[in-house]
Amino acid sequence: xxxxxxxxxxxxxxxxxxxxxxxxxxxxxxxxxxxxxxxxxxxxxxxxxxxxxxxxxxxxxxxxxxxxxxxxxxxx
Numbered sequence: 309x310x311x312x313x314x315x316x317x318x319x320x321x322x323x324x325x326x327x328x329x330x331x332x333x334x335x336x337x338x339x340x341x342x343x344x345x346x347x348x349x350x351x352x353x354x355x356x357x358x359x360x361x362x363x364x365x366x367x368x369x370x371x372x373x374x375x376x377x378x379x380x381x382x383x384x
Contacts, residue, residue: 310366312337315352318344323361325373330363333382337363 312330314337316323330337342349342360352362355369363370363378370377 313340313364314338315340315342315348315357315360315362315364317342317360320360322373326361326363329373329375329378335382 312335314323314326314330316327316339318341327337327339340348340351342352352358352360355362357369357371359371361372365381368377368381370381
């Protein structure tokens with residue numbers, strides 16, 4: 309399994325959903341909170357994204373809580 313990175317913010321309900329979804333599937337991830345780190349915020353900005361949650365799995369980027377996209381990437 310490739311590294312999974314979830315970019316989040318502090319009071320983001322969709323971020324919590326993504327983290328729960330991954331945890332339920334037993335998938336380890338690194339959380340990067342854009343409110344606590346300018347570097348993480350810049351990484352999201354540099355990807356051309358203006359919102360979280362943003363989940364990066366290898367070369368795939370999944371914006372929001374999108375179970376269809378997660379299924380495609382994780383079951384591949």
